[in-house]
Amino acid sequence: MPSHQSLFDDYGVENGFCEVTGRNDDPDVSRLFLKRLAGRNLRTLARRQKGAEAELYNLGITFTVYSGDKTIDRILPFDIVPRPITAADFAELEAGVIQRIKALNLFLHDIYHDQNILKDGVVPADLVTGNKYFLKEMMGVDLPQGTYTHICGTDLIRDTDGKFLVLEDNCRSPSGVSYVVENRHLMMRLFPDLMEGAKVRPVSDYGQRLREKLSETAPDGVGDPRIVLMTPGIYNSAYFEHVFLAREMGVPLVEGRDMFVDENDQVYMRTVAGPEPVHVIYRRIDDAFLDPEVFREDSQLGTPGLMRALKAGKLTIANAPGTGVADDKAIYAYLPRIVRYYLDEDLKLGNVHTYICREKDDLAYVLDHLDELVVKPVGESGGYGIVVGPKASRKELDEVAEAIKDDPSNYIAQPMINLSVCPTLTSEGLSPRHVDLRPFALTGKDTWVMPGGLTRVALRRGSIIVNSSQGGGSKDTWVLG
C-alpha cells in the first residue's frame, strides 16, 4: 500500500470556528471527515465535483437569468464536502428555532389584534404600524392555529466559539429548500462511498411535511383541503423551486390568472373539467402583488379577491399577508424582548448585537465606529445595500454615513462577526471557506424543523458574503446521529 497523504495535512484555519476540525471530538465527524474524506484523491474529487455540477445543469436545478431574448441558466455552485452538524448542536438549534417562531407568531397575532406589546411600550408602535410590511387589512383577521409564518428560514451563523447566532428570521417567503433536498439526492447518487454507513438524518420528506403542515392550517371545517402553490411565473428566478415544491407536495402549480374568487368569497382554480375549490395557497409572490382588489391595482400576477376570501375564513394564505413586519431588521433587534414578553423565557438562540440607528445613542455610536461595523438597510434582502465597514473604502464609508444621517430609521448596524468555516474543495485542496446555515421550519399546529438546512458557502477566500448573487455556493448539510 502506498502511503496516503491526508487532505487535511495542509488544512489551516486562520480565523473562525471550523465546522469539522472544531468538532473533531464527535466520533461521526472524525470518522466521516477526518478519516474517510481525508484519504480521498484530490484530483478524483475535483473531477467528480465537475460531474455533480453537470448533473445539476442537466436536471435544470438552476436559476435563470433573462437578458434580452436570451435565457441563461446558472446553477448554484455545489461544493461536494458536506457540512456536518452534530446531534447535540442540532438539538440546541431546533429548540431555539421553535422558540423564535412561537414568539413571532404570537407577536404577529398581537399586533394585528389588541396590540398589547405596543401599548406596554415593549416595541415602539411606529416601528410596527409605520412599517412598510404592516398591513392594516390584516387587523382583526383570525388565522387557523394563529399561524402567520408557516414556512420560516432562519439565517444562522456561528461565532468564534462555535455558538449559533441568528442573523435574520426570514418569515415572508424564504427560498432555497429545493437545494437542500436536491443536494442530498445528488450526494446519495454520486458519492455513495462518502455516505456509506453515515447516519445522516433524511431531508427528503420535506414536501410531505409541508403538505401536512399546510393542511393543519386549512380553513375550519374543510376536511380534505385543496392546496395549490402560487407562483409569479416562469420569469421568477426561483421558478425551479416553485416547480419542485409543487411536485414534492403533489399539488398544482398555479399563477394568479388560473384562479378566481366568486361573490361568496370562495376561491376556485380553473381546470379542463371546470372550476375546483381552493382552500390553501402557498404563495411565492409578494404581498403587494397578491390581490389587485386590495393592494397594487396594476398587479398582473395576483388574483382579485384573495383577501376577501382570507377574511371570510374560506382561504389560508401561507405565509400570511403582513408577516413581513416580523422579519424586518428593525424588529429583529427587539426579539429578545419579544420572547420575554410572550413566553417569559430567555432567548435560546441569540441575536447578533444590533445597533438601532433610530435610537439616539446607537446612532452616535454607529457613526463613530463605521469602520468596525456592518451596516444594513432594513427591509432589504439578498445582501443588497450591505456595507462591511472593515473592508469598505473611505469613500464608501462617507457615502453610507450620509445615507444613515438622511434616514436613520432605515438602518441598523452590527459588529463584524466572523462566520464559521467549513473545508471546501478548491484548486489547492481542502481550504476553509466561510459558511452560514438556513434551517427551514414548518408550522401548523406545532413546529417541525428540518434536520438539515441550506449551507451557503462563500467560495472566494476570506469572503463572508454567501449570497448566490455575489459568488456564493452551497453544500449538503448533514445532521448526524
Next chain:
Amino acid sequence: MIARWYLIDRDNPNSVISVLTMARENARALRHLIPTEMWRHINMLHADVANLTARKVTLVRLNEICEQVRLGCQAHFGVVDSTWYRDEAWLFHKLGCEIERADETTRLMDISNYKLMASDNALLPTKSWWNWLLRQASAYQAFRRKHQINAEPADAAAFLLFDSDFPRSVRLSVLQAFSRLDELETDYQSAPGQKLLVARTALSSRLKNRPEPLAGETLHAYLDEVQKDLIAFADAIADRYFDGG
C-alpha cells in the same frame, strides 16, 4: 454549408437548435406537469446541439451529428412513455404528438411526390422512388412484411396514409388522437363540444375516401386536404381547451 443553416443557425426558426430551444422553453414553462426525467433529457439534447460550433459541423461528421439528434428524439419518446404519469397533461401531450406525426407524414410524402413530378419521367412513379420514400419514413421494413415483392408504388403511398399498424401512418396517428379525446371525455368529464366533433368527423371521412390514382396531382391535392383537415382539427382543440376555457 446548408447543413449549418438547418442544424445550428439560430436565425433560422426551423433549424434544429431553434426548434430544440423552443421545445426547451415550452418544457420549462410546463415543468410542473412533465416528468423530471423528460425535462432532464430535453436539457441534455439541447446542450448537445447547442455545443455544436460551425467548425464541428462538417460534411464528414454530418451523419454522426444527425444520427445523434435522431437518436435523441427517439430516446425522448422512450423517456416520455416510461416515466409520465398518465394524467390529463399526458393526454394532451399525446394528442399533440399524434396530430404532429400525421402532419409530418403527409409533408414527407408531398415533398417526395413533388420531386417526382418535377423530374423528367413524371408520369410513372418508379420502384426506386417509393423505395426511397419508404426508407425516409422508416417504413421500408414494415412495408416489406405486409406486401409481396410485386407491390405497386401506390401501395407504398397507401401504406403511409392508411395502414392501421404502422406507427407513423396518418390513419393510425389520427385514430390514436381520437382515442385520447375519448379518454379526456370519459376520464376527465371534458366533452369535446360541437366544433371539435365536426372537425373530427371531417378528418375521419377524409381518411375513409381513398382517391384514385394515389399518385401525381391527385395525391398532392389529397395530401393538401388532409393537412387542412388536421389544421382545423388542431384549431378546434385549441379553441375548446386552451382559449378562455
